[in-house]
Amino acid sequence: MAWFKRQEKGIVTLTEDKKEAPDGLWYQCPSCKKIQHVREHKNNCYTCIDCNYHERIDAARYFELLFDDNEFTELDENMISGDPLQFTDTKKYPERIKATIKKTGLKDAVRTGYGKINSLGLVIACMDFGFIGGSMGSVVGEKIARAMDKAIELKVPFLMISKSGGARMMEAGYSLMQMAKTSAKIALMDKAKIPYISLMTDPTTGGVTASYAMLGDFNISEPGALIGFAGPRVIRETIGKDLPEGFQSAEFLLEHGFLDFIVDRKEMKDKLSDLIKLIS
Secondary structure (H helix, E strand, O other): HHHHHOOOOOOOOOOOOOOOOOOOEEOOEEEEEEOOEEEHHHOOOOEEEOOEEEEEOOOOHHHHHHHHHEEEEEOOOOEEEEOOOEOOOEEEEHHHHHHHHHHHOOOEEEEEEEEEOOEEEEEEEEEOEEEEEEEEOOOHHHHHHHHHHHHHHHOOOOOEEEEEEEHHHHHHHHHHHHHHHHHHHHHHHHHHHOOEEEEEEEEEEEEHOOOOOOOOOOOOOOOOEOOOOEEEEHHHHHHHOOOOOOOEEHHHHHHHHOOOOOOHHHHHOOOOHHHHHHHO
């Protein structure tokens, strides 16, 4: 029938009034692929309203979620890595640092600050995966160590939020030294009876897992977080055996005694404040 197809050529449909949807209004969950409005996603603490997938978020968003009215005092915010080894791979290390600072607006892979959570004093150190994979370099170790000193000074609990690919290869041995430095500071907090809560988020791996991430008075995690030291392929080749399904997930670690509990991000602030009241 004629009205189902265009028989005349050269007919142009006007599109001047066509309205395009602005970018950034919708979020697609990488797990269940459902689409939701970004406002709904934010109001749900950046977790999927359908499958509860916990999106990776940066330190600024964790501070916003946890600190009362997003009010806090940031510590050592302008500390920047040097180049003690004059390291070069595809580009010089100082050039990589400058480029990452420009891209992310961060000075390094961790932010630290103190404020109140449900009216309780707390010092938080939160890692940012966006800065060279959240790698642990000398600045990361130093800022965490200083934040722990601040917790001792203020006599308030310390919360470490880990999200990292491990040690920073551009700093080699200097990076590995941060494992010992932070572990020593944790011992000082223990001596001063300052509670240390370690929150592991997706992903927490390498030297971070092998040091301060697993040394909390309470080791907790968000649902579905990848937590481990070496990757599955490396482990499989080392031990020569197939690995259990999901063996590096938070749920697997909880089942095998490596975690104390798993906390949904939407309940994180209240659960943390309840825990602080219990142990302080």
